[in-house]
Amino acid sequence: LPPWVAAGLWIIILIRLLMPAAWVLRLPSQASGALGRIVLPLRLNAATMQGAESMVTAQATATQSSIAWLPILWAAGACITAISLLFFRLRWERRLRSATPISHLEAKAFWHRFPVRVLVSSQITTPMTKGLLFPKIYLTSGLSEDATRHVIVHETAHIRRMDLWTRMLCMLALCLHWFNPLVWCMAFIMPRDQELACDAKVLRQLGQHEAIA
Numbered sequence: 001l002p003p004w005v006a007a008g009l010w011i012i013i014l015i016r017l018l019m020p021a022a023w024v025l026r027l028p029s030q031a032s033g034a035l036g037r038i039v040l041p042l043r044l045n046a047a048t049m050q051g052a053e054s055m056v057t058a059q060a061t062a063t064q065s066s067i068a069w070l071p072i073l074w075a076a077g078a079c080i081t082a083i084s085l086l087f088f089r090l091r092w093e094r095r096l097r098s099a100t101p102i103s104h105l106e107a108k109a110f111w112h113r114f115p116v117r118v119l120v121s122s123q124i125t126t127p128m129t130k131g132l133l134f135p136k137i138y139l140t141s142g143l144s145e146d147a148t149r150h151v152i153v154h155e156t157a158h159i160r161r162m163d164l165w166t167r168m169l170c171m172l173a174l175c176l177h178w179f180n181p182l183v184w185c186m187a188f189i190m191p192r193d194q195e196l197a198c199d200a201k202v203l204r205q206l207g208q209h210e211a212i213a
Contacts, residue, residue: 003197010166010190010193017183078175080178085175096119096124098121120141121138124138127155132164139151150202154201161197163198170186
């Protein structure tokens with residue numbers, strides 16, 4: 001698949017994960033209905049012994065009680081995941097406070113309507129873009145002029161493709177589906193596909209020879 005197609009497919013998956021019909025909290029009601037369908041025939045069967053019926057009913061009640069704890073367990077896991085993600089985000093924000101703006105550099109994004117500030121930081125080892133409504137491009141120190149231009153084109157592609165918003169939705173999906181290992185795999189694979197899609201855009205915009213140089 002082309003990189004931009006692979007990156008776009010993640011958006012469809014995120015929408016499906018964030019739809020209310022996909023939430024795991026629907027499982028308890030379905031399980032309760034299944035238990036009711038199991039107990040009901042036993043009650044209607046005249047040949048069923050009263051002791052067996054009481055045992056099955058007690059077991060069903062115990063199972064329903066354990067299922068009742070699932071929303072609490074889910075909420076606890078969602079809160080822990082959200083707090084952990086917020087902690088890492090605040091740590092990055094603290095590291096980027098010392099970044100200094102480059103006055104003569106300004107990127108164009110959001111379909112060439114708004115300028116994006118470009119800053120340089122010695123606290124990071126790879127360029128990045130932060131901010132949803134007012135994004136900023138952070139460069140590593142010591143980049144050459146050509147490398148700076150290539151990085152700005154790459155990071156601007158992230159902004160135009162709304163990758164920052166997609167990653168925010170991915171973090172929300174992680175909080176809601178923290179128990180699903182496939183969602184965690186998505187959180188690691190999706191940024192890689194986004195990077196490949198932006199690299200492909202750089203190749204188209206600058207030309208393969210210049211991008212390699």
